[in-house]
Amino acid sequence: MSKNCRFAVAVHTCTLLGMSDGQPLTSDWIAGSVNTNPVVIRRLLSVLAKAGLVTSIRGSNGGSVLARLPQAITLLDIQQAVDDDTEPALHNQPPNQKCPVGRGIQPVLRQVIDRAEAAREAVLSTTLLAEVIAAIKSGG
Template identity: 45%
Template structure:
């Protein structure tokens, strides 16, 4: 996974922390510590997945499109089209090397299992869970 996933979770958790307000991309960018353009690109992907919505003009901004308890980290990762955790190297193995000829198939199976495990784990975590861990109840 890359930093886009972390940024998206940050954005969604920030929006969940302010359910009565719409936040501008500039405000969100200040929280994340990045450029508003980066945030707008992420928000566009999250909107396509129906995770956020926006309102333009006066009083406009971004908000969650659904309850944060119904947004899983798996949905976030899927919305972003984040690459698999591991990838094969692009080099062609030597044709006479038995390890080189067999390693791709072996590693592809391992990587597939890792990916399934990651997605199963992400399916159990929600944006509400993230917010609870940041703002524990007293």
């Protein structure tokens, strides 16, 4: 119980949905595979639904299905859906504006961090959910 594992759980969940042949899966069932509480899954599915990645069906015989084909979902889509990407972590308190470094450091840092983050996201954007599913199928 330490770090943010929403991305991992979200990919896990989408993989399950992508392998169910359109059959709706319940949060209970998914939670059994992820090994967590169904409410955690429901909250996650709610976020994924807001991002247009899944659709939930209420009522008896309900559950969730993918809203798009696995070929049309990138891991970046999933990451951006579940990680509220607030500002990158810079200083908590604004640095001393009387110091040239304190005045100039933040824009420079932001630019570098943004470039680094863009490189990371580029990799995620070229990985499709369909590829994850294929890897699971071939690996098992």
